[in-house]
Amino acid sequence: MSTGKVVLGTVAGLAIGGILGILFAPQKGSVTRQQILEKGNDYADELKSKYNEFADTVSQKLNSAKEFAQVLAENGKAEYDEINNDHHTESNYKL
Known part of the structure; x- marks a missing residue:
């Protein structure tokens, strides 16, 4: 069960209990x-x-995922550039 459902169920139960307690009070x-x-x-x-x-929790997790994706993309580009440069360097030696 998700946290949101648990919180909503708890709040609803408290509300119903509070209202019933007030309704049956002699006032x-x-x-x-x-x-x-x-x-x-x-x-x-x-x-x-x-x-x-x-x-706030969801927002923090999304930001963390975004930062992770950016680092992953940067690392991937760096790897690609390195492999591409190595390939071009090897091609120059064959000539």
């Missing part, structure tokens, strides 16, 4: 609605934070 409706709103905002903030962490 006035206006107080209960305010608590639900506050809990919803808290969960939204937590979910946004988790999403941002996930996006």
Whole structure:
């Protein structure tokens, strides 16, 4: 199971549990609605934070992959140039 699904499931479970706890608490409706709103905002903030962490991780991994590809391409070009130069040098000796 992916990390995103686990985080989403956890946040959803916490939200449902919090809302049910508030709904069954013996308080006035206006107080209960305010608590639900506050809990919803808290969960939204937590979910946004988790999403941002996930996006940052993905971004870092993409940058690492890009840097690796650049180094690999540079090394490949250097190898090609070296082989090409060696081939031309050998051709000159045969003349």
